[in-house]
Amino acid sequence: MKKTGTYNIRGNQCGKEKILLALLPFWTPLIPPQGISRIKGFLRKYGYRVKTVDVNLEDDFRKLYDKYFNTLRQYIPEHKRGNFYNIGNDVWREHMMAHINYEDEKKYFQLVKILVYKVFYCNLDDARVLELEYFVTEFYSKMEYYFLNLLDKEKPDVLGISVYRDTLPASLFAFKLAKKRYPRIKTIMGGGIFISQLSPNSPNFNFFREKTERFIDKIIIGEGELPFLKFLQGRLPESQRVFTKHDVNGETLGFTPVDMFDFSDFNPNHYSYLAAQGSSSCPNQCSFCNVTSFYGEFKKKNPRQTVEEMIELFQKYGTQLFYMLDALVNEVVFDIAEEFIKSGVSLYWDGYFRVDDACSRENALLWRR
Numbered sequence: 001m002k003k004t005g006t007y008n009i010r011g012n013q014c015g016k017e018k019i020l021l022a023l024l025p026f027w028t029p030l031i032p033p034q035g036i037s038r039i040k041g042f043l044r045k046y047g048y049r050v051k052t053v054d055v056n057l058e059d060d061f062r063k064l065y066d067k068y069f070n071t072l073r074q075y076i077p078e079h080k081r082g083n084f085y086n087i088g089n090d091v092w093r094e095h096m097m098a099h100i101n102y103e104d105e106k107k108y109f110q111l112v113k114i115l116v117y118k119v120f121y122c123n124l125d126d127a128r129v130l131e132l133e134y135f136v137t138e139f140y141s142k143m144e145y146y147f148l149n150l151l152d153k154e155k156p157d158v159l160g161i162s163v164y165r166d167t168l169p170a171s172l173f174a175f176k177l178a179k180k181r182y183p184r185i186k187t188i189m190g191g192g193i194f195i196s197q198l199s200p201n202s203p204n205f206n207f208f209r210e211k212t213e214r215f216i217d218k219i220i221i222g223e224g225e226l227p228f229l230k231f232l233q234g235r236l237p238e239s240q241r242v243f244t245k246h247d248v249n250g251e252t253l254g255f256t257p258v259d260m261f262d263f264s265d266f267n268p269n270h271y272s273y274l275a276a277q278g279s280s281s282c283p284n285q286c287s288f289c290n291v292t293s294f295y296g297e298f299k300k301k302n303p304r305q306t307v308e309e310m311i312e313l314f315q316k317y318g319t320q321l322f323y324m325l326d327a328l329v330n331e332v333v334f335d336i337a338e339e340f341i342k343s344g345v346s347l348y349w350d351g352y353f354r355v356d357d358a359c360s361r362e363n364a365l366l367w368r369r
């Protein structure tokens, strides 16, 4: 008999799944997670129960990260350290990734030595690799304990993880763990990694798809809200694994009104900044960059709306510092500055900026006001 009405992913009519959305380490917690807060706000309007978690706020993981870097630092002569915490991140991330994939310990140790050599031009012996290895093992052991407790407590039907380059190893580990322990949980991956290292145009993407087939059920590329909703409603083909805006007739939600973010699971005092956005995509068309192909044509938000939303957030949470999510703020900086002057409210905001507009005293004075 043909089904009518709205069905969920389990084939039950109108049942509402519990959804757990997470951001895993390591992502510097400067602003409350935007992507998962926006999806939460959107899905809650449709009656779904959603829990959002930022695992980066867990002190234990951060401490291990610090210990790893403090140890690695001792092995690298000062003149070779360079921008140590920046380039050292490549070693840490790739070491974390190698740890969850290795089969032969000897080759694995060799690989860690190569990673360190490629970044710092230093040779490590086995004893030093073993010391670094201790922190990585400890990280995954704590992550296993933490994540299984989380799954046990939240009992989600769907697990969604928003993934970026530096959160990929921990995210893959969590997906594998969830699927192994609770095969019934549907796992969905999205996030900014799909506009960079795992862009669908990159050779990495197909390799990644094959390697993760057993533990990542669905991949959402681009704005996640509408495909996620359609998936939950059972309106996307079960046999398809990768979804984009083409699966929702090219529709996007566009600029997010400030009340659409649901930050209720986060304490804004744990973050240095709040976030705001004055435009989407980028007016430039650099051929090597995925921003325009991912976010489509450049669009500016009404600057008054941008400023009103920032003031609303400031009044609600008391944070005066804002981080702008625009690809570049050059196109909006003048209008927003004018609107702030009219509003009489003082806030501080930071973002990516092409420096040529700054070569003018008048511009700098306007922004300062």
Ligand code: SF4
Residues within 6 Å of the ligand: 282, 283, 284, 285, 286, 289, 290, 291, 292, 327, 328
């Ligand atoms: S200016 Fe930056 S964000 Fe814009 S298209 Fe070029 S590289 Fe991408």
